[in-house]
Amino acid sequence: MPVFSLSPPRRGRFAIGAAVAALAVVIPLTVSAQAAVPPTPAGWTLQWSDDFNGAAGQLPSSANWIFDLGHGYPGGPGNWGTGEIAAHTNNPNNVSLDGAGNLRITPRRDAAGNWTSARLETHRGDFKAPAGGILRIEGRVQMPNVTGQAALGYWPAFWALGSPYRGNYWNWPGIGEFDIMENVNGINSVWGVLHCGVNPGGPCNETNGLGASRVCPGASCQSAFHTYRFEWDQSVSPNQLRWYVDGQQFHSVSQNQMPADAWQNMTAHAGYFILLNVAIGGAFPDGVAGHATPTGATVPGHPMVVDYVAVWTSGGAPPTTTTTPPTTTTTPPPGGGSAYGTIQAEAFQQQSGMSVYTAQDTGGGGHLGAIGNGDWALYRGIDFGSGSPATQFVARAASGAAGGVSGLVEVRLDSRTNPPIGSFAIGNTGGWQSWRTIPANISGVTGVHDVYVTFASGQPADFVNLNWFTFGK
Numbered sequence: 001m002p003v004f005s006l007s008p009p010r011r012g013r014f015a016i017g018a019a020v021a022a023l024a025v026v027i028p029l030t031v032s033a034q035a036a037v038p039p040t041p042a043g044w045t046l047q048w049s050d051d052f053n054g055a056a057g058q059l060p061s062s063a064n065w066i067f068d069l070g071h072g073y074p075g076g077p078g079n080w081g082t083g084e085i086a087a088h089t090n091n092p093n094n095v096s097l098d099g100a101g102n103l104r105i106t107p108r109r110d111a112a113g114n115w116t117s118a119r120l121e122t123h124r125g126d127f128k129a130p131a132g133g134i135l136r137i138e139g140r141v142q143m144p145n146v147t148g149q150a151a152l153g154y155w156p157a158f159w160a161l162g163s164p165y166r167g168n169y170w171n172w173p174g175i176g177e178f179d180i181m182e183n184v185n186g187i188n189s190v191w192g193v194l195h196c197g198v199n200p201g202g203p204c205n206e207t208n209g210l211g212a213s214r215v216c217p218g219a220s221c222q223s224a225f226h227t228y229r230f231e232w233d234q235s236v237s238p239n240q241l242r243w244y245v246d247g248q249q250f251h252s253v254s255q256n257q258m259p260a261d262a263w264q265n266m267t268a269h270a271g272y273f274i275l276l277n278v279a280i281g282g283a284f285p286d287g288v289a290g291h292a293t294p295t296g297a298t299v300p301g302h303p304m305v306v307d308y309v310a311v312w313t314s315g316g317a318p319p320t321t322t323t324t325p326p327t328t329t330t331t332p333p334p335g336g337g338s339a340y341g342t343i344q345a346e347a348f349q350q351q352s353g354m355s356v357y358t359a360q361d362t363g364g365g366g367h368l369g370a371i372g373n374g375d376w377a378l379y380r381g382i383d384f385g386s387g388s389p390a391t392q393f394v395a396r397a398a399s400g401a402a403g404g405v406s407g408l409v410e411v412r413l414d415s416r417t418n419p420p421i422g423s424f425a426i427g428n429t430g431g432w433q434s435w436r437t438i439p440a441n442i443s444g445v446t447g448v449h450d451v452y453v454t455f456a457s458g459q460p461a462d463f464v465n466l467n468w469f470t471f472g473k
Contacts, residue, residue, distance in 0.1 A: 003249060004059060004327035007031050007283070007314070009100075013115055015129045021355070021465075026328075028300065029114050031098065034434040036051045036053070036101065036308070037049045037050075037051045037308045037310045038306065038308075038310075040312060041312070043315075044136065044312040044313065045212075045312060045313055045314070046311075046312055046313045047127070047308070047312060047313055048064075048122075048124060048127070048311045049308060049309065049310035049311065050064050050065075050103075050308065050309050050310075051101060051307075051308045052097055052101055052102055052103040052306060052307070052308065053101050054097040054099070055097065055099055055298075056096070056097060056098055057092050057096050057097070057099075058092075058096060058097045058098030059090060059092060059095065059096060059097075060095070060096075060097060060103055061220065062381070062448060063123070063381075064122060064123060065120045065121065065122060065123065066120065066121050066122070066123055066380065067088070067089075067090040067095075067118070067120060068080075068088050068120070068121060068219055068275075068277075069088055069089065069090065069118075070087055070088060071087055071088075071109070072170070074357050074415040074417065075135070075169055075415065075416070076169030076170070076416070077170075078378075079171070079282070080119075080164065080279070081172070082279065082282040082284070083281065083282040083283045083286070084155065084279035084280060084281050084282035085115055085280055085281040085282070085294075085321060086107060086115035086116055086117040086278075086279060086280040086281070087114070087115070087116050087117075088116070088117055088118050088119040088277070089116050089117075089118060090118070091116070091118075092141065093106065093108060094106055094107070094108060094116050094117055094118040095118035095120065097307070099337065099400035101307060102305050102306060102307055103276070103305055103306040104277060104304070104305050104306075105117065105118045105119075105120075105277065105278045105301050105304045105306070106278075106301060106302070106303035106304075107144075107154070107278050107280050107301070107302070107303075108300050108301065109298075109383035110174070110302040110462045114146055115121030115280045115281075115294070115300070116279070116447035117276065117277070117278045117279065117280055119275065119276070119279075120271050120275065120276045120277065120382070121161075121274065121275045122273045122274045122275075122368050123273075123335045123336050123381050124273060124274075125163030125166060125270060125271060125272065125273040125334070125335075126163065126233070126270050126271035126272075127160065127234040127271045127272045127273070127274065127311050128267070128270070128271035128272060128318075129233065129234040129239075129267075129313070129316070130234070130313050130315065130316030131234060132234055132235055132314045132316035132408055133234060133235055133255060133313055133314055133315035133316025134231055134232065134233045134234065134235055134313065134314045134315060134316075135231065135232040135311070135312075135313055136229060136230070136231050136311065136312040136313070136314070137160060137178075137180060137229070137230045137231075137274060137309075137310075137311050138227060138228065138229040138230075138309070138310050138311075138312070139158050139180070139181070139227070139228055139229075139276075139306060139307075139308065139310070140186055140225050140226070140227045140228075140306070140307035140308055140309070141156075141181060141185075141225065141226065141228055141304065141305065141306050141311040142222070142223075142224060142225045142226070142305040142307075143156050143183050143221045143222050144156055144186070144222065144278065144303060144304050144407050145222045145223060145306060146221055146222065146299060146302040147185060147186035147187075147220075149295070149297040149298075150186070150297060150298060151183070151186025151187075151222075151298070151299075151302075152185050152186075152285065152289055152293045152294055152295050152297065152298045153280050153282075153285050153287070153289075153294030153295070153298050154183075154184065154185060154278065154280065154294075154298070155182070155183070155279035155280065155281070155282060155285050156181075156182065156183055156277070156278045156279075156285060157179065157181065157182040157183075157186050157275070157276070157277055157278075157279070157303040158180045158181040158182075158228055158274075158275075158276055158309075159178060159179045159180055159181075159182065159274070159275050160177070160178040160180065160230070160272040160273065160274050160275065161175070161176075161177050161272060161273060162175030162176040162177065162266060162268050162269055162271075162272055163269060163270045163271055163272060163273055163349070163350070164270070165376050166273070166348070166349060166350045166378065166380075167350040167352070167376075167416070168350075169307070169392060169442040170193070172199070173195040173196050173197060173198070173199055173202075173204060173206055173209075174196070174197060174198065174262075175266060175269060176194075176195065176196050176265070176266025176267070176272070176332040177193075177194070177195035177196070177209075178194060178230050178232075178241065178272065178385050179191065179192060179193035179194070179195070179211070180192065180228050180230040180243065181228035181245075181302060181377075182231070182284070184223060184284050184288050184448070185288055185293070186222055186229055186283040186286050187221075188215055188216060188221050188222065188227070189213045189215055189216070189217055189221065190213060190214060190221055190228065190245050190250075191211055191212070191213040191216065192211060192212055192213070192230070192243030192250065192251040193209040193210065193211035194209055194210045194211070194241060194253050194264075195207075195209040195337030196210075196262055196265075196266045197256065197258065197262045197265075200216075202262070203257070203258035203259060203262045204258070204262075207283075209249065210253050210257075212243070212250055212251035213250075214245065214248075214250040214468055216245060216246070217245065217246045217248060218246070222226055225305070225307060226245055226246050227244075227245070227246050227247070227294055228243075228244070228245055229243070229244040229247075230243055230244075232267075232376050234316065235314075235315055235316065236408075237255075237280075238254050238256040238352065239254070239255040239263075239267075240252055240253070240254050240255065241253045241254075248334065249415045253373075268271050274309060274311075276304070276306060276309070276431045278303075278304045280293075280294055281293050281294055296321075331375035334351045335379065335380035335381045336380065336382070336383070337381070337382065337383065338380045338382075338383055338385075339383060339384045339385070339390055339445075339451075339470070339471040340385075340471055340472065341468060341470065342389070342469075342470050342473075343379060343382070343451075343468060343469055343470060344366070344467075344468050345366075345368040345377065345404060345466040345467055345468055345469065346366040346367065346368060347379065347455075348368075348377040348378055348379055349375070349378050349379065349380045350378040351368070351375075351376065351377040351378065352367065352374075352376050352377075353370075353371070353374060353376070354368045354370055354371050354373060354375050354377065355368070355369055355370045356368060356369075357369045357465070364471060367466060367467040367468075368465065368466045368467075369432070369462075369465040369466075371455050371462055371463065371464050371465065372407075372455065372457060372460065372461060372462040372463060373407065373455065373456055373457040373459070373463075374455070374456075375454075375455045376416055376452055376453065376454040376455065376468075377452070377453050378416075378450060378451070378452055379450070379451045379452075379453070380450045380451075381448055381449075381450065382448065382449055382450070382451045383447075383448045384445045384446050384447055384448070384449065384471065385446060385447075386429070386446055386447065387444050387446070388473050389444030389446045389473070390442065390444065390445045390446070390471040390472065390473055391441060391444050391472070391473060392439055392440070392441075392442060392470065392471065392472040392473070393411050393422050393424075393440045393441075393442045393469065393470075393471055393472075394437060394438070394439045394440060394445065394469045394470050394471070394472060395409060395424070395437070395438055395440075395466060395467075395468070395469040395470075396435050396436070396437050396438075396439070396467040396469070397409060397426055397429070397435065397436060397438055397465065397466050397467065398429050398431065398432055398433055398435045398436065398464070398467070399426050399427060399428050399429045399432065399434075399462050399463055399464050399465065400428060400429075400430075400431045400432035400434075400461040401427060401428050401461060401462070401464070402428075402461065403426065403428070404459070405428075405459045405461050405463050406425060406426060406427035406428075406459075406463055407425070407426065407455055407456055407457030407458075407464060408423045408424070408425055408426075408455070408456045408457070408461040409423060409424055409425075409426060409438075409440075409453065409455060409464060409466070410422070410423040410453070410454045410455070410456060411423065411440075411442060411451065411452070411454075412451075412452040412453075413445065413449040413450070413452070414449055414450050414452075415450075415452070416452050416454060419450075420454070421442045421443040421445065422440045422441055422442030422443065423440060424438050424440035425440070426438065426463070426464050432465055433465075435467060442471070445471070453466070453469065
């Protein structure tokens with residue numbers, strides 16, 4: 001099967017050969033959706049969930065989900081690294097609640113033959129197994145109810161990707177990918193796949209990944225809801241990854257199946273974010289079909305229907321997200337929140353080049369330090385509201401930089417490569433713990449944005465510490 005990039009083929013390089021064939025008959029819907037996340041199983045703790053309750057036509061919760069738009073991440077590979085052809089949108093025609101407790105992701109094709117669909121990812125990127133415990137990611141999903149020639153190119157998926165991918169987009173597959181449920185071309189089968197290591201080859205046989213598949217129990221995958229579950233178990237030695245459909249295990253990967261560094265690289269970082277999407281075309285459906293998909297016979301308009309997604313943990317200590325500081329660690333929250341509250345600098349979702357230290361002033365807590373030219377931090381889903389725009393950026397900063405060493409603290413929206421909307425210059429403030437509250441004017445901002453705080457200097461030396469920041473009108 002073709003390889004399009006070193007970015008996540010994400011789901012679908014798992015070769016299936018001739019072991020499966022497309023169904024030719026569409027089976028009517030026989031199982032109705034439920035409207036809520038099921039009760040938490042005994043011995044487990046619910047960490048996060050979405051039951052997709054709400055009025056028909058509404059978008060899913062922006063507090064829970066980020067819309068991935070277009071044909072790729074800014075700065076990442078085209079066509080999401082998979083060869084898929086649909087443009088992802090946040091149009092309710094492609095993605096919306098149905099009023100009956102479900103999310104529907106519906107591929108569409110316009111009169112010119114252009115496909116659109118949708119791809120969502122959780123704001124939270126810290127889902128991981130607690131030390132000595134188990135992580136359980138589960139969803140109740142009906143695949144698009146289309147089979148045979150009409151299904152060629154359909155590629156629904158429920159999966160998780162290592163959070164260091166955010167803001168990098170070229171570190172796949174080392175950061176790990178758990179494909180909990182994926183399917184192509186309307187075949188009555190669910191695939192579970194692990195991606196890891198290096199591409200091509202490596203311990204996960206990239207770009208195929210380490211995968212297995214099976215027919216859905218009882219009714220077909222397309223005609224009914226089924227419960228798809230992934231478990232990451234650190235309570236056993238060696239640790240284990242397991243895949244289930246309707247409670248029946250069909251795939252597992254053990255820690256001792258790969259080199260220690262490959263396992264460490266995909267399990268020692270902050271955790272994973274969860275994705276839901278329906279791709280159209282690409283390497284997996286093309287490879288299974290033996291030709292390019294979709295075709296003229298492919299019929300648009302068949303949604304993947306999601307009843308709920310939930311994350312539980314069992315045993316061990318609560319999951320945490322940490323950096324590797326020289327003195328102390330901190331646990332960043334999952335993102336989001338008001339632009340007008342105090343945003344702690346260490347509450348990033350992604351960063352490069354810095355460390356977290358203890359702030360030795362009345363504010364206490366942590367701060368980002370060892371900051372120099374080219375370093376950056378990402379804060380996802382910051383809400384500036386819909387009224388009058390924010391026009392000011394205020395930060396608590398300190399510097400013990402040597403004479404002649406200074407730099408800029410900049411704010412950018414939605415991409416590190418976008419122009420700054422504002423900045424302030426800082427030099428020595430009297431010491432690395434001599435904090436100053438510094439204002440800067442910014443271009444007016446409304447709406448919800450990913451905020452990048454970037455740092456620029458003409459000297460290679462570290463020039464600033466950052467404690468917190470906020471925005472004002």
